[in-house]
Amino acid sequence: MSTALLPGLERILFTEEQIDQRIREVGAEISRHYQGKVVKLVGVLKGSVFFLTALARHIEVPLTIDFLGISSFSNKSGAPGVVRIAKDLDDTIEGEDVLLVEDIVDTGFTLRYLLQTLAGRAPNSLAVCTFLDRNSRRIVQVPVDYRCFEIPDRFVVGFGLDYNQLYRNLSYVAVMKPEKSG
Amino acid sequence: MALIAVSGHPGCRFEELARISALRLGFELLTQSRLRTLTEEEFGADARIPDKAYPSLATSILARLATQHHLVYCAVGGEVQARHFPGMLRVHVVAPENIRIGNLMFDNRLERAAARHLLLELEAADRADRKAKFGKTKATADLFDLVLNAESLTSEQMAELIETAVVSGGLKERGYLSAEAAAQLQFQMRLKLAHYGIVPTGSITLRKKMFAHQSEEIFANLLDFYRIAWEYEPRSFPIQWDRDGSVLESFTPDFYLPEMDLYVELTTMKQSHVTKKNRKVRLLRELYPNFNIQVFYQKDFENLIFKYGLAERQVRV
Numbered sequence: 001m002s003t004a005l006l007p008g009l010e011r012i013l014f015t016e017e018q019i020d021q022r023i024r025e026v027g028a029e030i031s032r033h034y035q036g037k038v039v040k041l042v043g044v045l046k047g048s049v050f051f052l053t054a055l056a057r058h059i060e061v062p063l064t065i066d067f068l069g070i071s072s073f074s075n076k077s078g079a080p081g082v083v084r085i086a087k088d089l090d091d092t093i094e095g096e097d098v099l100l101v102e103d104i105v106d107t108g109f110t111l112r113y114l115l116q117t118l119a120g121r122a123p124n125s126l127a128v129c130t131f132l133d134r135n136s137r138r139i140v141q142v143p144v145d146y147r148c149f150e151i152p153d154r155f156v157v158g159f160g161l162d163y164n165q166l167y168r169n170l171s172y173v174a175v176m177k178p179e180k181s182g
Numbered sequence: 183m184a185l186i187a188v189s190g191h192p193g194c195r196f197e198e199l200a201r202i203s204a205l206r207l208g209f210e211l212l213t214q215s216r217l218r219t220l221t222e223e224e225f226g227a228d229a230r231i232p233d234k235a236y237p238s239l240a241t242s243i244l245a246r247l248a249t250q251h252h253l254v255y256c257a258v259g260g261e262v263q264a265r266h267f268p269g270m271l272r273v274h275v276v277a278p279e280n281i282r283i284g285n286l287m288f289d290n291r292l293e294r295a296a297a298r299h300l301l302l303e304l305e306a307a308d309r310a311d312r313k314a315k316f317g318k319t320k321a322t323a324d325l326f327d328l329v330l331n332a333e334s335l336t337s338e339q340m341a342e343l344i345e346t347a348v349v350s351g352g353l354k355e356r357g358y359l360s361a362e363a364a365a366q367l368q369f370q371m372r373l374k375l376a377h378y379g380i381v382p383t384g385s386i387t388l389r390k391k392m393f394a395h396q397s398e399e400i401f402a403n404l405l406d407f408y409r410i411a412w413e414y415e416p417r418s419f420p421i422q423w424d425r426d427g428s429v430l431e432s433f434t435p436d437f438y439l440p441e442m443d444l445y446v447e448l449t450t451m452k453q454s455h456v457t458k459k460n461r462k463v464r465l466l467r468e469l470y471p472n473f474n475i476q477v478f479y480q481k482d483f484e485n486l487i488f489k490y491g492l493a494e495r496q497v498r499v
Contacts, residue, residue, distance in 0.1 A: 138476075139478070
């Protein structure tokens with residue numbers, strides 16, 4: 001993917017090189033923490049896919065991966081109802097060391113729900129690794145064990161993060177132009 | 183309360199046994215079709231009930247009826263309700279294949295070959311239904327208090343045996359399910375049903391009149407979506423007094439989230455008004471340092487609207 005800015009984007013926040021460097025550092029941190037263990041990376045669809053695969057390549061302890069997806073508040077077919085697991089894990093996590101991998105944590109609503117859900121499945125341990133942390137928007141305090149970048153209160157896309165399902169495939173993270181992002 | 187769950191192998195006429203038993207005992211009969219009707223009444227005709235939500239749904243309906251009736255519950259998997267209703271009588275009816283084929287021939291006016299074929303279909307459907315709703319294809323005898331063989335017992339004889347078991351167990355003397363026990367069960371079941379997006383119809387329409395601003399409505403919807411308990415403007419905090427101690431100015435945060443012990447204030451107004459609001463928040467923090475308050479600014483809210491595409495959608499309440 002070219003690093004030339006696409007229409008609708010204001011500026012690059014993190015380049016491909018910065019992202020790669022930071023993921024290596026976080027991968028090393030995780031490898032140290034889980035030394036002698038097998039870690040299960042649980043990715044939250046769809047945003048975390050790019051980050052999870054990049055992160056997994058820099059973790060040096062044995063690992064397995066699984067994914068789950070949750071229903072979206074933006075479901076336009078009707079009233080949103082309540083959050084639920086739309087795609088569950090393929091395997092049990094009972095007794096496993098689980099690392100939940102998120103693309104971004106902002107209000108904390110989603111992460112809180114996921115942690116509550118996964119904690120109820122009796123894992124040996126449960127930790128959180130997020131690619132981006134928008135701490136300024138946090139309403140619900142949730143534990144974040146590993147983070148690659150803290151970001152300002154701007155709407156960002158790329159490296160898995162989308163706007164209307166677009167821009168996920170950017171190799172960098174960019175800020176969207178204000179006129180587009182409200 | 184007395185609760186009798188009656189189930190059986192396909193072709194055993196256990197539905198007939200349930201009906202006769204309910205009549206003899208003067209109990210309310212809850213069948214699968216009645217359960218469907220009650221579900222539609224409570225959750226709307228369009229409510230889609232996933233198989234995995236079925237046991238919780240049945241518990242919720244049973245708990246509601248059991249505060250006013252003794253019940254005969256006739257549905258596949260009724261025996262699993264024993265975990266919520268201790269002391270219930272679990273009855274299962276079995277019969278050899280030739281008897282069941284005979285029943286199907288008689289009840290459906292079929293030739294023997296067609297009845298045999300129908301039995302195979304019903305058995306397959308029964309297994310699939312049990313598997314989808316309860317995770318197992320069949321129920322073993324140890325899950326029941328009474329296993330009755332319809333080979334030589336008529337439905338009337340079996341109903342008599344059930345009545346004897348009800349009397350000897352003193353089921354009727356226990357009274358109906360208490361309102362407190364029902365409320366506790368309902369809370370657990372409604373929570374589970376909410377996991378599947380099943381909520382009573384009209385339960386949120388009351389909110390329409392509650393909010394002063396649409397942004398508050400959207401925020402409440404978001405909290406509901408993530409199943410975060412909230413209260414709307416539950417408390418006012420005095421922040422300025424005159425010399426006599428009379429309150430001159432108060433501040434009422436928009437939301438209180440009891441699980442997080444957190445007040446949330448939405449400020450979706452113009453910047454000129456935000457300054458005024460910030461002053462109030464600052465005073466609140468100074469005067470009440472033990473209270474947690476989070477301010478959600480216009481920019482935060484715009485990002486939220488943008489993130490969830492809410493500008494394009496009429497917010498439903």
